[in-house]
Amino acid sequence: METSLPIKHYAVLDSTNDEAKRLGLSGECGPLWICAARQTHGRGRRARQWQSPAGNLACTGLYHGHGALTQSAQLGFAAALAVAETLGKWVDPAEELTIKWPNDVLLGGAKIAGILLESGASPRGGHWLAVGIGINLASAPQDLPYKATCLAERLPPNRQLPQSEAVLPAPQAVLEALITAFEKSRTCLEQEGFAPIRLAWLARAHGLGKPINTSGGVQGVFEDLSKDGAIVLRQHHGRSIEISAGEVFFVHEES
Numbered sequence: 001m002e003t004s005l006p007i008k009h010y011a012v013l014d015s016t017n018d019e020a021k022r023l024g025l026s027g028e029c030g031p032l033w034i035c036a037a038r039q040t041h042g043r044g045r046r047a048r049q050w051q052s053p054a055g056n057l058a059c060t061g062l063y064h065g066h067g068a069l070t071q072s073a074q075l076g077f078a079a080a081l082a083v084a085e086t087l088g089k090w091v092d093p094a095e096e097l098t099i100k101w102p103n104d105v106l107l108g109g110a111k112i113a114g115i116l117l118e119s120g121a122s123p124r125g126g127h128w129l130a131v132g133i134g135i136n137l138a139s140a141p142q143d144l145p146y147k148a149t150c151l152a153e154r155l156p157p158n159r160q161l162p163q164s165e166a167v168l169p170a171p172q173a174v175l176e177a178l179i180t181a182f183e184k185s186r187t188c189l190e191q192e193g194f195a196p197i198r199l200a201w202l203a204r205a206h207g208l209g210k211p212i213n214t215s216g217g218v219q220g221v222f223e224d225l226s227k228d229g230a231i232v233l234r235q236h237h238g239r240s241i242e243i244s245a246g247e248v249f250f251v252h253e254e255s
Contacts, residue, residue, distance in 0.1 A: 005031055005032060005033060005179055005183070006032045006033070007032070007033045007034075007035055007175070007179075008032060008033070008034045008035070009035050009036075009037075010034070010035070010036045010037070011036070011037050011038070012036060012037065012038050012039075012040060013034075013036035013038075013039055013040070013058075014039065014040050014041040015039055015040075015041050015042050015043060015132075016034045016035065016036050016039065016042075016058055016059055016060035016132060017043070017060050017116060017118055017130045017132040018041070019034050019036075019060070020034055020060040020061075020062040020118075020128070020130035020132070021118065021120065021128070021130060023062055023128075024062060024064075024120060024122060024128025024129075024130065025120065025122075025123070025128070026123075027122065027123045027124050028062065028128075029062075029063075029064035029122065029124060029128070030061070030062035030063050030064055030128075031061060031062065031063050031064075032061075032062050033059055033060065033061050033062070033175070033179055034059060034060045034061075034062065035057070035058065035059040035171070035172075035175055036052070036058050036059075037054055037058075037171070038052055038053065038054055038058075039052035039058050042058060042134065043116070052134065053138070053139055054138070055137055055138025055139060055168075055171070056134065056135060056136050056137050056138055056139065056150070056171065057133070057134065057135040057137055057171040057174050057175060057178075058133075058134050059132075059133055059134075059175055059178070060130050060131060060132040060133070061079075061130070061131040061133075061179070061182065062128060062129070062130055062131075063075075063128070063129045063131065063186075064122060064124070064126055064127070064128060064129070065119070065126055065127050065128075065129050066125070066126040066127075069119060069127065070228070072117075072119060072127070072129050073117060073229070074189060074194050074197065074228075074229055075117065075129065075131055075186060075189065076102055076103040076115055076117045076131075076229075077102065077103060077194075077197050077198070077201050077229060078182065078185035078186055078188070078189050078197055079103060079115045079117075079131050079133060079182060079185070080099045080102075080103035080104075080105055080115055080201065080204075081099070081181075081185050081197065081200055081201060081204070082178060082181035082182035082184070082185045083105045083113045083115070083133060083135065083178065083181075084097045084098075084099060084105055084204055085181040085185075086174060086177045086178045086181050087105070087107070087112065087113070087135070087151065087174075089177060090151060090169055091107060091151070091154060096108045097112075097204065098204050098205065098206035099201060099204045099205060099206060100206040100207070100248070101205070101206075101222075101225070101231045101248055102229065102231075103115040105135075106206055107149050107151075107154065108149065108154075109147060109206070109253070110140075110146075110147035110148055110149035111136075111146060111147065111148045111149070112135065112136050112140070112148070112149050112150060112151065113133065113134060113135040113136065114133075114134050115131070115132065115133050115134075116130075116132040116134075117129065117130065117131055117132070118130045118132070131182070133178065135151075135174060135178075136148065136149065136150035136151065137150060137151045137152065137168065137169065137171060137174060138150060138151075138152050138168060139152065140153065151168065151169070152168055155167060155168065185197065194227065194228070194229065195227070198225055198227065198229070201225060202224075202225055205222075205225070206250075207222050207250045207253075208222055208223075209221065209222060209223075210222055210250055210251070211250070211251045212233070212248045212249060212250050212251065213248070213249045213251065214233075214243055214246050214247065214248050214249070215246040215247040215248075215249075216243070216246050218233065218235075218241070218243060219233075219235070219236075220233025220234055220235045220236075220240075220241065221233060221234045221235075222248070223240055224240075226242050228244070229244070230242035230243055230244040231243050231244075231248060
């Protein structure tokens with residue numbers, strides 16, 4: 001089913017998020033989606049490079065917000081749920097799709113998708129919001145400090161590349177399903193608040209109950225997700241603390 005939202009397609013872009021930023025700064029409010037067959041300077045969180053070879057999905061949704069940026073940031077959780085729901089159409093069993101805080105989507109414990117939210121002041125008031133999403137469909141990057149995978153690797157043995165063109169979903173098909181799923185999650189967040197998104201996210205949370213380290217040097221057991229989206233860690237002395245920014249690393253899983 002085709003989405004009713006406009007989509008701007010590009011053969012090559014520096015970054016779909018950068019194009020969304022340019023449009024947002026020019027006064028474009030959206031909602032609209034930007035998709036590039038290839039990015040030359042794709043990036044993830046903390047300005048890390050995000051590889052975007054042909055066959056994978058690189059896209060950004062441009063939206064306009066009027067409320068607090070902290071509320072807009074919760075769209076990252078809605079986006080992660082939308083990615084998991086979308087990939088569940090092609091992954092069996094779908095339960096293998098989990099979400100690592102705050103919004104990396106994993107398949108069998110390996111990263112298959114990443115999400116980058118960026119925002120800034122809009123000349124029309126309020127703020128523009130770029131919801132950048134990259135999904136490994138045809139290939140996954142190598143030599144990373146964590147495990148990565150792609151959808152092609154999970155197809156049945158007789159459907160592997162290079163014969164998989166007929167069965168591996170095209171980026172356009174995945175994008176249309178993704179926008180539909182994201183709009184459902186976004187509408188839920190807008191109308192019902194973060195509570196139902198939080199519960200759905202926890203149902204897919206990777207590593208709940210396991211020990212983690214944070215990029216800020218904090219250690220603890222992943223206990224919960226707060227009502228605002230912070231990760232709740234139980235420390236060895238029994239006290240629980242909330243971490244609202246940074247990265248988490250699961251003990252014995254990542255280098």
